Amino acid sequence: xxxxxxxxxxxxxxxxxxxxxxxxxxxxxxxxxxxxxxxxxxxxxxxxxxxxxxxxxxxxxxxxxxxxxxxxxxxxxxxxxxxxxxxxxxxxxxxxxxxxxxxxxxxxxxxxxxxxxxxxxxxxxxxxxxxxxxxxx
Amino acid sequence: xxxxxxxxxxxxxxxxxxxxxxxxxxxxxxxxxxxxxxxxxxxxxxxxxxxxxxxxxxxxxxxxxxxxxxxxxxxxxxxxxxxxxxxxxxxxxxxxxxxxxxxxxxxxxxxxxxxxxxxxxxxxxxxxxxxxxxxxxxxxxxxxxxxxxxxxxxxxxxxxxxxxxxxxxxxxxxxxxxxxxxxxxxxxxxxxxxxxxxxxxxxxxxxxxxxxxxxxxxxxxxxxxxxxxxxxxxxxxxxxxxxxxxxxxxxxxxxxxxxxxxxxxxxxxxxxxxxxxxxxxxxxxxxxxxxxxxxxxxxxxxxxxxxxxxxxxxxxxxxxxxxxxxxxxxxxxxxxxxxxxxxxxxxxxxxxxxxxxxxxxxxxxxxxxxxxxxxxxxxxxxxxxxxxxxxxxxxxxxxxxxxxxxxxxxxxxxxxxxxxxxxxxxxxxxxxxxxxxxxxxxxxxxxxxxxxxxxxxxxxxxxxxxxxxxxxxxxxxxxxxxxxxxxxxxxxxxxxxxxxxxxxxxxxxxxxxxxxxxxxxxxxxxxxxxxxxxxxxxxxxxxxxxxxxxxxxxxxxxxxxxxxxxxxxxxxxxxxxxxxxxxxxxxxxxxxxxxxxxxxxxxxxxxxxxxxxxxxxxxxxxxxxxxxxxxxxxxxxxxxxxxxxxxxxxxxxx
Numbered sequence: 001x002x003x004x005x006x007x008x009x010x011x012x013x014x015x016x017x018x019x020x021x022x023x024x025x026x027x028x029x030x031x032x033x034x035x036x037x038x039x040x041x042x043x044x045x046x047x048x049x050x051x052x053x054x055x056x057x058x059x060x061x062x063x064x065x066x067x068x069x070x071x072x073x074x075x076x077x078x079x080x081x082x083x084x085x086x087x088x089x090x091x092x093x094x095x096x097x098x099x100x101x102x103x104x105x106x107x108x109x110x111x112x113x114x115x116x117x118x119x120x121x122x123x124x125x126x127x128x129x130x131x132x133x134x135x136x137x
Numbered sequence: 138x139x140x141x142x143x144x145x146x147x148x149x150x151x152x153x154x155x156x157x158x159x160x161x162x163x164x165x166x167x168x169x170x171x172x173x174x175x176x177x178x179x180x181x182x183x184x185x186x187x188x189x190x191x192x193x194x195x196x197x198x199x200x201x202x203x204x205x206x207x208x209x210x211x212x213x214x215x216x217x218x219x220x221x222x223x224x225x226x227x228x229x230x231x232x233x234x235x236x237x238x239x240x241x242x243x244x245x246x247x248x249x250x251x252x253x254x255x256x257x258x259x260x261x262x263x264x265x266x267x268x269x270x271x272x273x274x275x276x277x278x279x280x281x282x283x284x285x286x287x288x289x290x291x292x293x294x295x296x297x298x299x300x301x302x303x304x305x306x307x308x309x310x311x312x313x314x315x316x317x318x319x320x321x322x323x324x325x326x327x328x329x330x331x332x333x334x335x336x337x338x339x340x341x342x343x344x345x346x347x348x349x350x351x352x353x354x355x356x357x358x359x360x361x362x363x364x365x366x367x368x369x370x371x372x373x374x375x376x377x378x379x380x381x382x383x384x385x386x387x388x389x390x391x392x393x394x395x396x397x398x399x400x401x402x403x404x405x406x407x408x409x410x411x412x413x414x415x416x417x418x419x420x421x422x423x424x425x426x427x428x429x430x431x432x433x434x435x436x437x438x439x440x441x442x443x444x445x446x447x448x449x450x451x452x453x454x455x456x457x458x459x460x461x462x463x464x465x466x467x468x469x470x471x472x473x474x475x476x477x478x479x480x481x482x483x484x485x486x487x488x489x490x491x492x493x494x495x496x497x498x499x500x501x502x503x504x505x506x507x508x509x510x511x512x513x514x515x516x517x518x519x520x521x522x523x524x525x526x527x528x529x530x531x532x533x534x535x536x537x538x539x540x541x542x543x544x545x546x547x548x549x550x551x552x553x554x555x556x557x558x559x560x561x562x563x564x565x566x567x568x569x570x571x572x573x574x575x576x577x578x579x580x581x582x583x584x585x586x587x588x589x590x591x592x593x594x595x596x597x598x599x600x601x602x603x604x605x606x607x608x609x610x611x612x613x614x615x616x617x618x619x620x621x622x623x624x625x626x627x628x629x630x631x632x633x634x635x636x637x638x639x640x641x642x643x644x645x646x647x648x649x650x651x652x653x654x655x656x657x658x659x660x661x662x663x664x665x666x667x668x669x670x671x672x673x674x675x676x677x678x679x680x681x682x683x684x685x686x687x688x689x690x691x692x693x694x695x696x697x698x699x700x701x702x703x704x705x706x707x708x709x710x711x712x713x714x715x716x717x718x719x720x721x722x723x724x725x726x727x728x729x730x731x732x733x734x735x736x737x738x739x740x741x742x743x744x745x746x747x748x749x750x751x752x753x754x755x756x757x758x759x760x761x762x763x764x765x766x767x768x769x770x771x772x773x774x775x776x777x778x779x780x781x782x783x784x785x786x787x788x789x790x791x
Contacts, residue, residue, distance in 0.1 A: 039318075040319060042321065083320075084323070087348065087349075096783060100461075102463075103323070111456050122786065
């Protein structure tokens with residue numbers, strides 16, 4: 001188990017998703033990319049991003065970076081606070097609920113199409129939950 | 138000594154207190170002075186729900202379930218109650234409960250606690266900062282105070298690791314939000330809390346409650362100014378429907394308001410104040426001229442500002458579900474309307490929905506009725522009857538002897554009353570309504586009587602009893618007067634209720650429609666979950682929708698009934714509320730309620746012309762035209778699959 005958004009967390013996440021998620025069953029063979037912009041990251045109130053890309057249900061890219069710009073173009077871009085992402089990864093809430101409660105904002109991409117990704121994304125989040133046990137206070 | 142141990146000792150006083158507490162439904166009527174008794178002094182002084190009767194009952198529930206341990210704050214809360222008895226009068230009128238017995242038992246329990254049994258609260262830097270913003274008294278993380286918000290913003294299944302704050306103004310609220318963002322704390326605001334209370338026993342609690350973070354209680358925002366020169370009122374987020382209406386009436390004006398305990402601002406932001414007065418006064422942004430909000434970044438803004446994005450446009454379709462408003466509404470400039478001289482109430486009884494609907498639609502299209510609705514027998518029985526048993530008997534008599542299943546209920550100018558009377562065979566006039574209000578206990582007692590058997594044999598029992606030869610017998614037989622209705626109350630409250638029912642407004646049907654103190658009786662000792670929507674007003678769409686909601690309620694063995702059907706836009710659109718009633722203290726019923734909610738929502742989406750209530754929640758600040766147009770179409774098969782996945786994620790359904 002590792003700390004959210006660290007280098008170690010990226011490696012663990014990639015490994016876990018490659019090994020445990022079935023491209024067809026869990027990820028429905030989807031091809032898409034998602035940029036998550038995380039605001040108010042403690043302790044400096046900074047911005048971080050994590051980007052993931054899937055091709056035919058296989059994870060092809062998983063990157064974490066800091067700052068409010070990101071070099072890759074994603075199909076979907078979601079913004080939310082560190083606290084919201086923490087709640088999602090801990091399972092206190094989920095992405096759909098956070099979107100409907102306005103705690104996550106879809107700033108790029110179609111909402112209808114994004115909501116169609118809920119099931120496969122739930123699988124990704126569940127796998128992140130299994131490897132993440134530490135957060136910034 | 139914990140409360141469970143007290144119960145093990147078979148202390149009847151505690152058992153009774155716990156039974157009362159469990160039946161509490163957070164209707165919020167103990168926080169408004171609707172009987173002119175004055176308000177609970179402890180609640181008024183200390184604000185947090187824990188100090189109000191409804192909150193003390195919730196604390197007893199939490200202690201009883203082991204969800205919370207006593208803290209020193211509990212001692213302070215108990216000591217703040219003066220045992221003045223106001224809550225017993227208010228709560229008895231609405232729910233027939235006696236909250237003071239709960240306070241007495243709680244006080245006895247606290248007095249017998251050993252000092253070592255109080256839970257210590259650790260120092261907390263975040264709390265200190267919140268206290269710097271709103272004042273030490275108005276921010277807390279004390280679990281006892283937090284426990285009082287269970288079932289009315291705090292999901293009852295969650296731990297009590299929350300803060301509760303009561304900002305006095307928008308600036309303080311803005312600072313609270315900025316602090317919450319910086320510290321990654323979730324937050325949610327509450328007004329009266331009744332919407333949260335209604336969903337807290339259902340699957341929707343996951344979607345609507347607060348999972349952790351800061352409870353923002355807006356009760357301290359008490360600004361209320363009537364502006365008679367431009368027919369508006371400036372209303373802070375802590376002002377209830379009753380309080381606004383009372384002030385407006387002093388100026389000969391009326392506001393379009395929901396039930397008496399509902400907070401105007403919260404109600405505007407959530408459902409847009411959807412009432413039977415919408416026939417004339419409108420809905421959603423029709424109700425205000427400007428609003429002040431605090432957005433999620435803590436910025437304070439008004440709709441009147443030129444620089445802001447269009448605040449009125451809304452998403453449509455399946456994915457337009459919203460579970461939060463576009464900011465926290467702190468102040469609204471609401472429209473007021475003149476009260477006309479000689480306004481009248483006229484009710485037309487029907488044995489079937491089709492005929493009632495035809496008349497109501499005809500009236501709506503002709504703009505007749507300041508307030509216009511088809512009301513169900515159930516509403517009539519619940520509103521008029523002072524006890525659940527009388528309501529049940531009234532309902533039975535209306536159905537089986539009178540064949541009175543629906544009424545078209547019109548509040549109108551006196552000239553319009555003549556038009557209504559010309560359109561129908563007979564009506565129930567205001568004198569008869571007065572007789573029914575004061576005489577309903579006696580009427581209920583006539584169940585099985587010879588008089589009612591004879592009545593039921595009439596070709597048109599309603600006509601016979603309201604406008605025919607039996608009217609005089611009924612009026613004499615019911616002995617409808619304040620003294621007789623007061624006899625149904627506990628002996629120590631009879632004199633009080635005799636005075637209450639002697640007040641002209643208690644039998645003034647127009648006043649009762651405007652001040653709406655009776656609808657809280659729908660929440661007496663049990664809960665209901667309203668289902669419904671706004672739809673294109675054809676007879677077929679309305680009746681198909683009604684029948685679907687009825688069928689779903691029946692399928693899941695829920696007591697169910699139409700609430701009301703009202704109209705918007707000169708009868709082009711109809712609003713329909715259909716209610717599922719259930720015992721919120723019985724966990725075994727919750728699966729049925731949840732299934733009925735989800736199934737009825739799915740089936741609504743599969744019908745043409747209807748916007749489900751869940752799809753207009755939190756869109757109350759928008760223009761109704763933006764919500765209503767384009768008129769919705771039924772979802773397709775692909776969208777139905779998506780709906781099931783979405784609802785599974787959002788509501789946790791299967």
